[in-house]
Amino acid sequence: MSTGRLLSLLLLLQTRGRVSARTAAADLGVSVRTAYRDFARLQEAGFPVYAEPGRGGGHRLVDGYRTRLTGLSEDEARALFFAGLPGAAADVGLAEEATAARLKLLTALPAGPRAAAARTAEVFHLDAPGWYREPEETPFLPVLVAAVLDRTVVDVRYRRWRTPQEVRRRLRPYGLVLKSGVWYLVAATRDGAATYRVGQVLAATPTGDRFDRPRDFDLRVHWAAYLADFQGRRFTGTATVRLSPAGLRRLPDNLPPEVVRAVEATATAVGEDGWVEAVIPTEGVGHACGELLRLGADVVVVAPPELRAAMAETVRTLAGAYG
Structure with a gap:
């Protein structure tokens, strides 16, 4: 049984009102029989789900019932992205917010799913950095995170491998990528988008100037293209x-x-x-x-x-x- 699938089913009921087993099966990618079992599991876990028989029937929640994620601050909402990545949350300065958001999520769940989620957290742990190396120091990562989220231009002093090794750049930060425990910044300069290793940033100062990220920019697509190009240039x-x-x-x-x-x-x-x-x-x-x-x-x-x-x-x- 997937706890995540049960939560998805609960959200389907909350957003659509009435949901048939056939519709739930199609949306969740399971069989109709599995969908019926999932409805029953929600009832066993204490959610007020009931069935409406007959043509056009289905399952629905008791009128007025809604799951609530109460009291989340803006930083805690951002920290939800890092809820399963404690190391990454600490890197960007959101360790306490991630912990608070996770606790509030658990509190919002009924007893059954709450216990299942807690058991899952106890037996899975992510350690992103690779073997045989220390985690990279990234003292300016929180500054860059703020610049990405606020879309603020930032001046950086950067150390690179070619001459001159130390350069200054004015960047429009588009996004951050964590790969194998190493943080990378994707940012635009006058010459277009480029990638910078955050551990090589020697100084970062927000300018206060705002910018608009291009609407057609997709960080995942850009990163995939960057990796493909890097591999093509890597082996000569x-x-x-x-x-x-x-x-x-x-x-x-x-x-x-x-x-x-x-x-x-x-x-x-x-x-x-x-x-x-x-x-x-x-x-x-x-x-x-x-x-x-x-x-x-x-x-x-x-x-x-x-x-x-x-x-x-x-x-x-x-x-x-x-x-």
Whole structure:
């Protein structure tokens, strides 16, 4: 049984008045028999649902009954988005509001659904940041959140990877994205929309100037396009490598998923000792050298010659250091 589905059914009854089992089944994507069972479960949970028999009948709530989410402040309403993401709520300065909103939601539910929701909260936890790294410091995230919500232009000082490393930008913030525990800001400049890593923002000052976000801008669509473009620009070449059986086992823990998939798609056996040869995508000689060295002697670069030479030079330097 889905508690979320029962709440959706309750809201259907509240907004439409009378709902037939066939209509409920179509809206909720379940069978008619399941819809009848869900109506019965609402009654068992203490909701005043009753059936009207006959042609044109259905189920409805007792006249005047409405679920109420009372006393939610504006910040608590915003915090509902983060109710299941305590870490993200804390990042944007809404930890207390998220807790208060969650408690008010639970209080608004009858005893049955309230207990089910509480049990769910006890057994699920989201920890967004990836392994082997500390959470990124984002001291200016609350400022950027306010700028996004209020549609206020903000001046930022930003550190990037290319020269000059430190730049200043006047941004019109369109939205924020949390990916693998890292916050990104999507904002417009004079040159169009761009993406900024919030942890690299060195200063952020609201200007007080307001702006209108384009009506046709969709943050999810923009982010999907950005990721596709990033992947297209990320890998600029290929390399042919040989991997031992141990290298194959260690591959998923040490190299990106795109490389793992490429090995799975192109691997061919070399000899009878379990070694395979495969073609993998690379981001450049220096980057590929650093990543492949994680596998030590369980990988051998066959081509291109410049990557093979970089690997050999690095190994010679290491041998000298430990000579």
